[in-house]
Amino acid sequence: MSVDLHEFQQEVIERLTELRGDVKTIKSNLAEDYKILHGNGQPGLISRITVIENNWGWMKWLAGILGGIIGFIISTVVTRLLC
Numbered sequence: 001m002s003v004d005l006h007e008f009q010q011e012v013i014e015r016l017t018e019l020r021g022d023v024k025t026i027k028s029n030l031a032e033d034y035k036i037l038h039g040n041g042q043p044g045l046i047s048r049i050t051v052i053e054n055n056w057g058w059m060k061w062l063a064g065i066l067g068g069i070i071g072f073i074i075s076t077v078v079t080r081l082l083c
Contacts, residue, residue, distance in 0.1 A: 038044040043051075 036044060037046050039047060
C-alpha cells in the first residue's frame with residue numbers, strides 16, 4: 001500500500017511541477033501583454049487607440065471635404081470632355 005501512495009505522491013509532484021512551469025509562462029505572457037496595452041515608458045495600445053477614436057470625427061470631416069473636392073474636379077473634367 002505504501003508503494004501506491006509513493007507513486008501517487010510522485011505523480012502529484014510531477015503534475016505540480018508542470019503546472020508551476022505553465023503558471024510562470026502565463027505570468028510572463030501577461031506581463032508582456034500589460035506592457036503592450038498600457039505602455040512601458042511610451043504610450044501603450046490603449047492610449048494610442050483612444051487618440052485615434054477622439055480624432056475620428058476630424059478625420060471623417062477631412063475625408064468628406066477631400067471627397068467633395070475630388071468629385072467636383074472629376075465632374076468638371078467629364079462635363080468639359082462631353083460638351
